[in-house]
Amino acid sequence: MTSRSVFDQFSERVTRGLARFSSRRSVLGAMGTAAVAQAFPLLPVARAAETSLTEFELKAQTKDPLRCDYWRHCAIDGVLCGCCGGGIHSCPPGSQPSPVSWIGTCRNPDDGKSYVIAYRDCCGRTTCQAPESCDCNTADRELPIYRPQNSNDIIWCFGTASQRYHCSTAALIGSAD
Amino acid sequence: MRCTARLLLRLIPVVGLVAGMGRMAVAQERPSGMTRLPEAKVAYLLNCGGCHGEAGRSSPALVPDLKSQVGYFLCTPEGRNYLVRLPNVAFSHLSSSSLTVLMNFMVFDMGEGSAPAGAKPYTVAEVDRLRREPLQMGNFMAYRQKTVAGVVRACPAAAKVSSFAADDPYVLANRR
Numbered sequence: 001m002t003s004r005s006v007f008d009q010f011s012e013r014v015t016r017g018l019a020r021f022s023s024r025r026s027v028l029g030a031m032g033t034a035a036v037a038q039a040f041p042l043l044p045v046a047r048a049a050e051t052s053l054t055e056f057e058l059k060a061q062t063k064d065p066l067r068c069d070y071w072r073h074c075a076i077d078g079v080l081c082g083c084c085g086g087g088i089h090s091c092p093p094g095s096q097p098s099p100v101s102w103i104g105t106c107r108n109p110d111d112g113k114s115y116v117i118a119y120r121d122c123c124g125r126t127t128c129q130a131p132e133s134c135d136c137n138t139a140d141r142e143l144p145i146y147r148p149q150n151s152n153d154i155i156w157c158f159g160t161a162s163q164r165y166h167c168s169t170a171a172l173i174g175s176a177d
Numbered sequence: 178m179r180c181t182a183r184l185l186l187r188l189i190p191v192v193g194l195v196a197g198m199g200r201m202a203v204a205q206e207r208p209s210g211m212t213r214l215p216e217a218k219v220a221y222l223l224n225c226g227g228c229h230g231e232a233g234r235s236s237p238a239l240v241p242d243l244k245s246q247v248g249y250f251l252c253t254p255e256g257r258n259y260l261v262r263l264p265n266v267a268f269s270h271l272s273s274s275s276l277t278v279l280m281n282f283m284v285f286d287m288g289e290g291s292a293p294a295g296a297k298p299y300t301v302a303e304v305d306r307l308r309r310e311p312l313q314m315g316n317f318m319a320y321r322q323k324t325v326a327g328v329v330r331a332c333p334a335a336a337k338v339s340s341f342a343a344d345d346p347y348v349l350a351n352r353r
Contacts, residue, residue: 100230100236101227103226103231118226158236158239173222173231175212177213
C-alpha cells in the first residue's frame with residue numbers, strides 16, 4: 001500500500017465531501033437562482049449600466065444644493081450662489097441677476113426625467129469668496145466657446161449695470177419630458 | 178458552511194429586490210406640480226430662451242423682445258424670410274421640421290396677437306429652403322432696419338412695440 005501525499009488526501013476529502021452533500025439537482029438549482037438574479041438587475045450598478053448616463057448623472061444627488069454634484073448643477077461653471085448668501089435661484093444681496101442666461105437640461109435621478117435649468121449669473125459684485133467645494137465646473141451638454149450659446153465658459157453678465165461676475169444660480173424652469 | 182453558502186446564493190435575488198425597494202422608498206425630490214412643457218416651448222428655451230428670455234423678453238438693448246411683437250415680421254415676404262435667415266436660426270442644429278415647429282411657436286404663440294390676420298404657418302419646405310440662404314450682408318443692422326421699415330409700412334401698428342419703434346433700444350445700442 002503506497003502512502004498518499006497530504007495534498008492527495010485533502011483533494012479526496014474535498015471531492016468526496018462535494019459529491020456527498022451536493023447533488024446535480026442542487027447545482028442546477030443554484031445555477032437557476034443565479035440566472036434569476038441576473039434577470040432582475042435591481043442593483044444600482046446594473047441599472048446605471050443600462051442607460052447611457054453621463055459621469056455627472058451617475059453621481060448626482062438630490063439632497064444638498066450646496067454641492068457641485070447636486071442634480072441641477074450638471075452644467076454649472078462658477079461659484080454656487082447658495083454659498084454666498086443667495087440661493088439656488090436667487091442672487092445674494094447687492095448683486096443683480098443677468099437677464100440673459102445659459103439654459104440647458106439636467107436629469108433628476110429620483111424620477112429619471114430631464115428638467116430645463118437656467119444658469120443665471122448674479123452680477124455687480126466681485127467674485128464671491130466661498131469654500132472651494134462651492135466652486136463648480138461641470139459640463140453636461142456644454143459645447144466649446146465657438147458655440148457661444150452653448151458654452152458656460154462665458155460670463156453671462158450681459159444687460160446688467162455691471163459686468164462683474166459674482167456667482168451662479170440654477171433655476172428650475174420646467175419639465176422637459 | 179455549506180448550508181450558509183447555499184442560503185447566501187438563494188438570497189441573492191431577495192437582497193436585490195430589497196435593495197430595489199429601498200431605493201424606491203427613499204424620499205424623492207420630484208419637483209412638485211411641474212407639468213411637462215410642450216416640445217416647442219422646450220426647443221425655444223434651449224435654443225433661444227437664454228438670450229431672448231424665457232417668456233420672450235429679456236434686455237431689449239441686447240436682444241430684441243419677441244413677446245407679442247415678433248409676428249409682425251410676417252407682414253411682408255422679406256420680413257417672413259428674414260426670421261429664418263437670421264444666422265442663429267439658419268445655423269441651428271435642429272432639423273428643418275423641428276425648426277419649423279419652433280418658428281411657428283415663436284411667431285404665433287410667443288408673438289401672440291402680432292402676426293397679421295390670415296398669416297400662414299411656416300412650412301418645412303420653406304424653412305429648409307430659407308435656412309440655406311443665411312444673412313451675410315456687410316451691414317446687418319442696415320438690412321434689419323430696411324426690413325423693419327417695410328414691416329411698419331405694411332402693418333403700422335407694429336411701430337407701437339419696441340422692436341419696430343423709431344427708438345428701438347436694440348438699434349440705438351448698435352448704432353455705428
